[in-house]
Amino acid sequence: MSSLSSGQLNAISASAIVSLSSAAINQLHSEQIAGLSTSALQALKTNQIAAISASAIVGLGTDAIGTLQTFQIASLSTAQLSNLTSAQVDALNGADIKALSTNQVVNGLSSAGIKALTSSQVAQLGTADLNALNTAEVQALGSAGIGQLTSSQVQSLTSTALNALTTSQLATLSVNLLTSAQVSGLSTGQLAGLSATQVQQLNSADLRALSTSQLVNGLGTAGIASLTSTQVQSLTTTALNALSTAQLATLAIASLTTGQVAGLSTGQLSSLISSQVQQLGSADIKALSTSQVVNGLGSAGIKALTSSQVAQLGTADLNALNTAEVQALGSAGIGQLTSSQVQSLTSTALNALTTSQLATLSVNLLTSAQVSGLSTGQLAALSTTQVQQLNSADLKALNSSQLAAGLGTTGIASLSSTQVQALSTATLNSLSTAQLATLAIASLTTGQVAGLSTAQLSSLGSSQLQNLTTAEAKSLSSSQVGSLSTAGLAGLSSSALQSLTTSQISGLTSSQLANGLTTSQLNSLTSTQVNALTSAQVAGLSSDQLQALHVH
Incomplete structure (x- = not known):
């Protein structure tokens, strides 16, 4: 048989070819194989196909490969498959690819053959085939091939196979096809290579499956910045606490749930910029502990609070503020304080109020003890309206120095008759003649008049x-x-x-x-x-x- 020319073989009928033994077929070389007619090729039995030598298989042209029936392709040995040229591999149709066993794909086509597969051919590979690929074979699929994989194919990829994907291959992958277990198996390098679109394809379960290292060092600042509100809300407290200040700065704080805000560390809260602080809702502010307010937000964060946010601070929070933090509340913030908030302020906090802050304070909200703790400078800064908000108990709580040097001539002149009658003899005796001159004597009680000093009476x-x-x-x-x-x-x-x-x-x-x-x-x-x-x-x-x- 080996002496026959390709022309002579071509003239042999299909029935005669079929009668040849496997041994005879095995003696044919590539040129002779190339001479077989289409009818002869299609007539070959599986044992005859399998008998063609690996070196002779290359004699089949792409047209000849294309004429072979699927069952004949399925009978090719791994050695024969490994000898196919890229052009011959390309000539295989979808049914042919599907008919190949996992062994034929992995050990027959191998890296070189797999690399020759078109994207449409890759789409025909079975899940078992893909599951059995080694690193080189996975990479041989190419970017176009990976991009053609169906959901079941993608989900059949092992962590080893996924880790073998190159950056360009990963870029073509529909990340939403991966299971959460597969996502958790991606390396930090691969996660860092995901585009914003791919990051946004990760669902809540995927994000929860990531370790803090994968989140912080994998997705990184750019990936975290691309997360949607829904994705941000799926992050655990542990995950959020692992974020760097730079990464936290990329988040839309308004996306966080109240529980997530409450879980932020004082260090993270202190890193928030003004615009982020102002994204915190009323419930978020209420959820913060006193330590988070005082040591987290601190002076800078407190200064950024809007007046409506200040109104949400707890009495314990306000009670714990230091001088700088009290002043950071600003005038508008102080003006928004409720009765319980005002009454929670310590004398230290009250003494820290600036003149402009004090001007916005509703003095009638203060307790008498708080009024008695105001400095003479603060009392001197009270407006006429604020002075007239002081009740009898407040005025009685003031000492002589606070009244004379604090309220002063202007403040005393603005006292109403009821307020004047609340002044003690000792307090009245402390007034200067100029201050006494501003009082309506008719407002004094008989006892107050009787208590005036001879020096005061002589000035009337x-x-x-x-x-x-x-x-x-x-x-x-x-x-x-x-x-x-x-x-x-x-x-x-x-x-x-x-x-x-x-x-x-x-x-x-x-x-x-x-x-x-x-x-x-x-x-x-x-x-x-x-x-x-x-x-x-x-x-x-x-x-x-x-x-x-x-x-x-």
């Missing part, structure tokens, strides 16, 4: 003393009466004068009588009061003044 002018009631006049001691200025005495009403006892009248000096009281006032004195006057008291009176007295 006629306009103030004209409001002195008979009860208040009667409450003065003789020495207090004697301290009244001559200018002030002229303001006393007739009824106030007539209410003075003989003991009080005895306290008037000759100068007060001669230079203070008008003839009309002298004329209003009762006979009992006139009779109580001593010669020394009236010695300085003019004839008109004496005549006014003699009326009685």
Whole structure:
């Protein structure tokens, strides 16, 4: 047989070829195989196909390969398959590829043959075939081949096969076809090579399956930045805590659940930029522990809080703030505090308030103890409206220095009658003559008037003393009466004068009588009061003044 030419073989009928023994077929060389007619080739039995030598198989042209029936292709040995050229492999149709056993694919086609497969041929490989591929064979599939794999084919790939994928092959893979177990088997290098689109194909289970190293060092900053809100919300607290400050900075904080926010470390919270802090919702702020607020957000983060966010801080949070953090709340933040929040502020926190912050505070929300803790400088900065928000208990809680040097002349002048009546004798005695001059004497109680010092009484002018009631006049001691200025005495009403006892009248000096009281006032004195006057008291009176007295 080996002496026959290809032309002679071509002339042999198909029935004659079929009658040849396997041994005879095995003697044919590549040129003779190439001479077989199409009918002769298609007539070959499987044992005859298998008998063609590996070296002779290359004699089959691509057309001849294409004419072979699928069952004949399936009978090729691994040696024959391994000798096929790329062109011959390309000539195999889909049914041919499907008919090959896993052994024929892996050990027959091997890397060279697999590399020659077209993407449509790759799509015909069985899951068992793909599962059995080694690293070289996986890489031989090429990028186009990997891109053609179906869901079942992709999911048949072992971790070894997946780890063998090159960067370019991985780029063509539909990541959403992978199981979570397969995703967890990807190397950090492969994860780092995923595009933003591929990262966004990872589902919640996939992301939870990743280790912190795969998340931080695999997906990395770029991958984490491409995560959608739904994906971000699937990250565990452990995973979030593993993120670097740079990676956390790429997240849309608004995407985090309240539970995730509550799980952030103080270090991570301190790394948030202003725009991220302002993405925290009301529930997020409430969920933060005092340590997270004070040591996490710190002054910078607290400064970034909006007024509505400040309103969500707990009383324990506010109580723990240091001076810098209190001032970081800003004026708008302080102005948003509720009653319970204001009343949770310590004296240290209150003393830390700036003038502009204090200006926004509703003073009526403070407790009397808190009011008593305000510095004189802060009290001096209160507006008229704020001063008038102080209640009786608040004013009683202030010491003399806070009232005189704190509220000062302007503050005292703005006190209402009710507030003035809440002032203690000691407090009133601490007022300067200028401060006392701003008070409406009519607002004072009889007890308060009686408690005024002689120096204070001597500073009162006629306009103030004209409001002195008979009860208040009667409450003065003789020495207090004697301290009244001559200018002030002229303001006393007739009824106030007539209410003075003989003991009080005895306290008037000759100068007060001669230079203070008008003839009309002298004329209003009762006979009992006139009779109580001593010669020394009236010695300085003019004839008109004496005549006014003699009326009685």
